[in-house]
Amino acid sequence: MKTPDEVLQNCKRPEGEIGEQTIRRMNESHAELTTWGFSHFDVEDSAAVLDIGCGGGKALKQLSQRTRKGKLFGIDYSETSVRVAKQENEADVASGKMEVVHGSVSDLPFRDGMFDLVTTVESYYFWPDLAHDFREVRRVMKPGGIFAIVAEMYNHDSQSEEDKYIVKTLKMHNNTPEELKTMLKEAGFMEVTVDTRKEKGWLCAIATK
Numbered sequence: 001m002k003t004p005d006e007v008l009q010n011c012k013r014p015e016g017e018i019g020e021q022t023i024r025r026m027n028e029s030h031a032e033l034t035t036w037g038f039s040h041f042d043v044e045d046s047a048a049v050l051d052i053g054c055g056g057g058k059a060l061k062q063l064s065q066r067t068r069k070g071k072l073f074g075i076d077y078s079e080t081s082v083r084v085a086k087q088e089n090e091a092d093v094a095s096g097k098m099e100v101v102h103g104s105v106s107d108l109p110f111r112d113g114m115f116d117l118v119t120t121v122e123s124y125y126f127w128p129d130l131a132h133d134f135r136e137v138r139r140v141m142k143p144g145g146i147f148a149i150v151a152e153m154y155n156h157d158s159q160s161e162e163d164k165y166i167v168k169t170l171k172m173h174n175n176t177p178e179e180l181k182t183m184l185k186e187a188g189f190m191e192v193t194v195d196t197r198k199e200k201g202w203l204c205a206i207a208t209k
Contacts, residue, residue, distance in 0.1 A: 030055075030058065030059075030121060030122055030152070031058060033121070033122070033150060033152050033200075033202055034058065034059050034062060034121050034150060035062065036150075036197070036202060036204070037119075037121065037148060037150030037202075037204040038059075038062055038063070038066075038119070038148070038150070040148065040195060040204050040206050041117070041146050041148055041206060043063065043066045043067050043070070043116075043117060044067070044070070044116060045067060045068055045069050045070065046067070046069040046070050047067050047070040047116040047117055048070060048071050048073075048114060048115045048116050048117075048142075049063050049067055049070055049071070049072045049073070049115060049116065049117045049118075049119070050072075050073045050074075050075065050108075050110065050114075050115045050117070050118045050119070050140065051063065051072070051073070051074045051075075051118075051119045051120065051121070052075055052076075052105050052108075052118065052119070052120040052123060052137070053075075053076055053077075053105070053120050053121070053122070053123025053124070053126070054074030054075060054076045054081065054082075054085050054100060055076060055078075055081050055084075055085065055121070055122070055123070056081065056084045056085055056088055057074060057084060057085030057086070057087075057088035057089050057100065058088065059119060059121045060072055060074045060085060060088075060089055060092075060098060060100070061088060061089055063117075063119065064089065064092050064097065064098065070097075071097065071098075072092065072097060072098040072099075073098070073099050073100070073101065073110070073115075074089075074098070074099070074100040074101070075100070075101050075102070075103045075104075075105070075108065075109075076100075076102065076103075077102070077103065077104050077105075079102055082100050082101065082102045085100045086100050104128075105120075105123075105127050105128075105133045105136060105137070106127070106128050106129060106132060106133055106136060107136070108136055108137070108139070108140050110140045111140070112139055112140065113140070113141065113142050113143070114140050114141075114142070115140055115141050115142060115145055116141075116142055116145050116146070117145060117146050117147075117148070118137050118140070118141055118145070118146070118147045118148070119147075119148045119150070120148070120149055120150070121150040121151075122150070122151060122152060124149050124151065124173065125151065125153070125167075125170070125172035125173045125174070126170070126172065126173075127173070130173060130183055131183065131186065131187065134183060134184055134187035134189075135187045135188065137187075138187055138188050138189060138209055141209045142209070143209055144208065144209060145208070145209045146206060146207070146208055146209075147184075147189065147206070147207040147208075147209070148204065148205070148206055148207075149180070149203070149204065149205040149207075150202075150203070150204050151202070151203045151204075152200070152201055152202050152203075153166075153167070153172075153174065153201055153203075154174065154175060154176065154177065154180075154196065154201065154202075154203040155174045155175055155176045155179070156176065156196075156198060156201075158198070159174075159201065160201070163201065177194040177196060177203060177205070178194075180194060180203075180205050181194050181205070184205065184207045188209075189207035189208060189209060190208050190209065191207070191208040192205065192206070192207045192208075193205070193206050194206075
């Protein structure tokens with residue numbers, strides 16, 4: 001039997017049967033957060049969209065509903081997540097509207113200037129090198145494109161002890177809104193806004209190329 005910390009580590013990179021169970025739970029538990037985060041931007045009906053760290057594919061499903069004629073891509077470094085996301089969006093994958101691939105944010109397998117919108121939900125905490133990875137996201141975006149970071153945890157004066165424990169155990173990025181804004185601007189984004197719901201611990205950063 002796995003220890004609580006071993007189960008927690010599986011949230012970072014879901015694998016196997018426990019990983020699949022974790023992903024499906026996150027699909028449901030992150031739904032409200034995702035809806036709130038995605039309310040911060042509009043999506044053109046024919047937009048090219050990328051979701052990084054796509055997990056179980058629920059965020060992609062929301063985006064697909066808002067992009068009837070668009071093309072969507074998901075990427076995740078967990079092969080289990082890729083498989084579950086494809087199952088969750090079976091019809092869109094079968095029609096060619098959506099592709100879900102295995103890979104890393106640090107070396108995105110997409111051409112320069114490809115996407116109108118890039119999103120990441122509950123994922124940026126685990127990215128290997130934020131300075132590099134933010135520049136890599138910017139590379140694949142079109143001029144004027146939007147990058148949205150949605151997170152249910154950020155560094156603030158009333159952050160819970162439980163959240164602090166999770167951050168320490170998983171070695172997560174735990175930035176303040178100002179730190180995140182500064183890093184995105186240093187990566188070359190022109191406009192950056194950060195909205196929070198402190199009572200829930202939620203954060204949404206919107207950066208424009």
